[in-house]
Amino acid sequence: MVRGAWDVARVALVALLAWPSVVGAQDTVRVESGVRIGITYTPGSRPGIAVVAPAAAVFDSVRAMVARDLDYSDRFEVVERLPDTAALRLGAVRAATYVVMVDTAGTGASAVALRLIEVATNRSLMRRQLPLQAVGTTAWRGAVHAASDEIVRAAMGTPGIAATSLLFVQGGRLMRIDADGANGTVVRSAGRPALSPAWSPDGRWIAYTAFVRSGQPIVLQELATGRRAVVPTTEYGLNITPEFSPDGRRLAFAHGTEAGTDVYVYDVERGCCVQRLTAGRFSDNLSPTWSPDGQRLAFISSRARSPQLYVMAADGTGQEVLGRFDFGATGPTAGPAWSPDGQAIAFQRDVDGTPQVFVLDLATRAVRQITGSGRNEDPTWAPDGRHLAFASTRGGARDLWVVDLETGRLRQLTSGGGARLPAWSPRLSLSEEHRE
Amino acid sequence: MRAPVALPLALALAAGGCALRSDVTRVERQLAAQQREMVRADSVRASNLASLARLVQGLLDSLAVQQDALTRLRGDLRVELYNIQQQLVAIQELTGQSQQRLSELRGQLEQRSVQFAAPTDPAPPAGAGAAPATAGTPPPSAPAGAAPPSAAAAPGNAPPGAAAPPAPTGAVGPPVSPEPTADQLMELALQQLRRGSPGTARIAFTEFLRRFPSHARVADAEFFTGEAWAAEQRADSAATAYRRVAERYPSSPRAASSLYKLGVQAVAAGRRDEARTYFNRVVTGYPGSEEAALARDQLRSLAPGR
Numbered sequence: 001m002v003r004g005a006w007d008v009a010r011v012a013l014v015a016l017l018a019w020p021s022v023v024g025a026q027d028t029v030r031v032e033s034g035v036r037i038g039i040t041y042t043p044g045s046r047p048g049i050a051v052v053a054p055a056a057a058v059f060d061s062v063r064a065m066v067a068r069d070l071d072y073s074d075r076f077e078v079v080e081r082l083p084d085t086a087a088l089r090l091g092a093v094r095a096a097t098y099v100v101m102v103d104t105a106g107t108g109a110s111a112v113a114l115r116l117i118e119v120a121t122n123r124s125l126m127r128r129q130l131p132l133q134a135v136g137t138t139a140w141r142g143a144v145h146a147a148s149d150e151i152v153r154a155a156m157g158t159p160g161i162a163a164t165s166l167l168f169v170q171g172g173r174l175m176r177i178d179a180d181g182a183n184g185t186v187v188r189s190a191g192r193p194a195l196s197p198a199w200s201p202d203g204r205w206i207a208y209t210a211f212v213r214s215g216q217p218i219v220l221q222e223l224a225t226g227r228r229a230v231v232p233t234t235e236y237g238l239n240i241t242p243e244f245s246p247d248g249r250r251l252a253f254a255h256g257t258e259a260g261t262d263v264y265v266y267d268v269e270r271g272c273c274v275q276r277l278t279a280g281r282f283s284d285n286l287s288p289t290w291s292p293d294g295q296r297l298a299f300i301s302s303r304a305r306s307p308q309l310y311v312m313a314a315d316g317t318g319q320e321v322l323g324r325f326d327f328g329a330t331g332p333t334a335g336p337a338w339s340p341d342g343q344a345i346a347f348q349r350d351v352d353g354t355p356q357v358f359v360l361d362l363a364t365r366a367v368r369q370i371t372g373s374g375r376n377e378d379p380t381w382a383p384d385g386r387h388l389a390f391a392s393t394r395g396g397a398r399d400l401w402v403v404d405l406e407t408g409r410l411r412q413l414t415s416g417g418g419a420r421l422p423a424w425s426p427r428l429s430l431s432e433e434h435r436e
Numbered sequence: 437m438r439a440p441v442a443l444p445l446a447l448a449l450a451a452g453g454c455a456l457r458s459d460v461t462r463v464e465r466q467l468a469a470q471q472r473e474m475v476r477a478d479s480v481r482a483s484n485l486a487s488l489a490r491l492v493q494g495l496l497d498s499l500a501v502q503q504d505a506l507t508r509l510r511g512d513l514r515v516e517l518y519n520i521q522q523q524l525v526a527i528q529e530l531t532g533q534s535q536q537r538l539s540e541l542r543g544q545l546e547q548r549s550v551q552f553a554a555p556t557d558p559a560p561p562a563g564a565g566a567a568p569a570t571a572g573t574p575p576p577s578a579p580a581g582a583a584p585p586s587a588a589a590a591p592g593n594a595p596p597g598a599a600a601p602p603a604p605t606g607a608v609g610p611p612v613s614p615e616p617t618a619d620q621l622m623e624l625a626l627q628q629l630r631r632g633s634p635g636t637a638r639i640a641f642t643e644f645l646r647r648f649p650s651h652a653r654v655a656d657a658e659f660f661t662g663e664a665w666a667a668e669q670r671a672d673s674a675a676t677a678y679r680r681v682a683e684r685y686p687s688s689p690r691a692a693s694s695l696y697k698l699g700v701q702a703v704a705a706g707r708r709d710e711a712r713t714y715f716n717r718v719v720t721g722y723p724g725s726e727e728a729a730l731a732r733d734q735l736r737s738l739a740p741g742r
Contacts, residue, residue, distance in 0.1 A: 276730065278726065278729075279726050279729025281521070281525050282525060291630075293632060295630075303529045304529040304530050304533070305522070313663075313693075315700055317696055317730070319726050320536070321533050325533060342631075362630075
């Protein structure tokens, strides 16, 4: 019955799609001669997208997840979010540039098929099948998120961020949550509290500071197996803010002694060779963050008394302040995060004693304040380079929030309070299950 | 005959015995006196000793107090010294940053002066017709040269190297340099390097050195030429550039970086003696630099037996 209704609806949909494709898009899409190549993307514009699915629980679940993922990508205006496949709303479809159709794949109904259709041309831009036997599991959620990212890639040329997770600290525990705010879990850590979580570029390993009896070592932990290793020389003293290099071969972190705190680099690949990159000289140097090419490190230093943003080559040479710094006027700075495209660095800076999130444009050295309400700290970039997650008290308690830098749209990611130190994962591979 | 001899002897003995008793008595008195004297002397000595002991104790207490004070003073001094050293580092850092800001301002001034000195086409004869209007041209009522404070005049708004052609006659606006200034060229080259185009960056640095051979950032250009070579995995060419920086511009902050990088290159190539030489040059020549601290670490790791 459902199947029959869906067939009728699909025919109706295709018929409907053909009409607006001519009326609505002929000025921009019709090509009289020559070849139309590539994808047109106008920054700031959000094409409409509809997600339609037959009325069945599994389809509804997929439709809801995909619609939410597309909405959270902030690249579309999701115009159809209800599973009313039998009575497709003409207005909604007309307003859509794209339609995502959720359906069964094949005759055995052993899989769910996702298909992206460009309304103007009635062309199928992407098709993916998800095996039904894994429905409800974390792997299933990951597969749907990955399909959503593929939809974004097919439509906009760059993948979405649905198949990502965030690590953060809540009540001294290491937590993990999907980028859509679902599937929150506790990550078993070596000690408690655990601080400063960081992802390896392949998403398989994490690094964090564990508070154990002997000190605060940096611990490397494989997510799938829980296998752990302590970074040499960090067994004693305070060791914080680890950060993997973009190639995953090195790990930068801060090690504190009586003479100050310094940035060190550990050769993860060879499992040796910890090298100091800064000379404390009665100051604190910490929070290293790598440039995407792995050639430079930005970090925080208090060498000019007030902690400020600095940059150096990956071998520790050429250390200099980054951005405009007016002694006595520029507030203390912390928590830098280099953007995935290498064009900007996000950080927090005190404004009238309250930390706010800023973004420094490296080409112009212009600084843009992103937040202004409540305390906003610990920014971390999404892999798409346009979303930032940060800890904020704007809702009363300190929770994680996500902001889209292009539209300024905000959404709350966690609830319950006490969340801080978020670290956004890279895009996680569909074939790998990275949870314990 | 025997009786007359014995009698005087007996008398003498009797007389002698009487004298011995008195002597004994006297001696006893003397002894008693001496004993009293000794007791008194002992008492005096004991008294002296006691006062001496009190004196010594007082002295020791005083010394202990002094020692405490000294310890506190030493601690205070250490804290003060720490603060002073911290302030010195901060001053050094702020001085460096001030110099950087001055350099930026100097660059902007140069840019402005070049803009204002840029030649403009002679005005067309009256009635010859106005030049075609361009975007941003103010209304004809605006006086010539009275350019509005446009965004183009603000530093940083126009992308480096995006020099516009000379404004046509009649088009009012700030004259724009036909060629990038030294700072613009340097920024352009650095952007290319950061963007992963070391070859293009190297060409731009070479052009910088050709056009601005006496500019304050010449050492930077040489140094980043080396960095560009290094990004292309051309260690020998990079080393040549670094050596040139160290030899030609020893007072530049890039000199310490160059020597350090030469040392690191030598370590990677297994030339430990050569590496030690470079690191020692950093430590002795630039003891206050960050690179000196790094070089000391390297020297420790290169020590014999490690």
